[in-house]
Amino acid sequence: MFSSSVSKRTVLVPILSVVAITLFFIRSVTSINETNAYLYHKCFEKDGKYKPNSLYEKNLDFLISNVWKNASVKDYIYGMEGGRPNTVYILIQCRGDSYGSKCDTCRSTAYSELRKRCPMKKGAIVWFDRCLLKISPTTFLNEMDLNNKFYMYNKNKVRDPVSFNSKTKTLLTELTKKATRGGPDRDMEVYWLYETGDMKLDGKMKLYGMVQCTRDIKETGCKKCLNRIIGELPNCCDGKEGGRVVSASCNFRYESYPFLDTRK
Known part of the structure; x- marks a missing residue:
């Protein structure tokens, strides 16, 4: 895992459950505590894709740009924007010790990275050491994932x-x-x-x-x-x-x- 003094090699194991659970090594990462390392991401293919400059994309951009600014608590957001079929749901949460500018920086990085790794995908999630970001065209409030x-x-x-x-x-x-x-x-x-x-x-x-x-x-x-x-x-x-x-x-x-x- 990540040491505050000495870098240590770690192994990341994603879990895919379809019929049976399959474990496999995906990569090794080296980091230290002070970094905000990218950990993993997943694109939800079943949710489909949106088109450039579509209403879905505009709703997503609105959530990223405005909901966070207007939030009373700056380390967690669950929000939605738009009506069907262009409703976008979003969840952003930072690690408990990453608040203020650290959380805000992680949020910005996560959104940028998600757009790169899951381009035009309506549903996706990305994990960083300091935060996670999830988007979906359907609500997942109170649903344990x-x-x-x-x-x-x-x-x-x-x-x-x-x-x-x-x-x-x-x-x-x-x-x-x-x-x-x-x-x-x-x-x-x-x-x-x-x-x-x-x-x-x-x-x-x-x-x-x-x-x-x-x-x-x-x-x-x-x-x-x-x-x-x-x-x-x-x-x-x-x-x-x-x-x-x-x-x-x-x-x-x-x-x-x-x-x-x-x-x-």
Whole structure:
């Protein structure tokens, strides 16, 4: 995964589920925490294409240009523009530690990259280290999406995988409980459905973790989503020093070093 001090080789594994799940290596990436690395994208062929200068494209451009500017919260947007058959739905969400200009920069980069990688596609999603962007001609509000996901893990292995796997699951499960605890005015907090923490390991080692969901699926959906992907730890990252499962609705990451940006 991505280190704040030393670059580490990682492996990205997309998951395609048609009849059976197929896993394959797609590429290796090298990065550090300070970057906003491109992670993965998917074009939704079933949604079709729009024509240049069409009403659909104008609605999409309007959402990108105006909805973000007028939003009261600058790290998450779910919006729509236009009537059928040219309605566009959009979701933009930044990682919990990427707010302000960092989030805005990631949003701009994601939109530009999505246009390049999925030209004229009505439906698509792109993931960056600091944010995700999803567009669709149909609403996906409150719909948990685990069909579109991928794994990333550090090739380095731990000495005691059984113990390490157990502690990793314990940490991520505890973070999930905190992220989905709800309560009065919880939905007004900047870090809603996002939680970070760490756990002491043997010696001086620590395990650092993060969980986050897109806010459209609410607390109940978030808890279900995170529990599902945490359950994939043996497939994703068995005995690996670091790893993550990233879906369109939720994601987790853990590392043996601090990987989040604590600078304001």
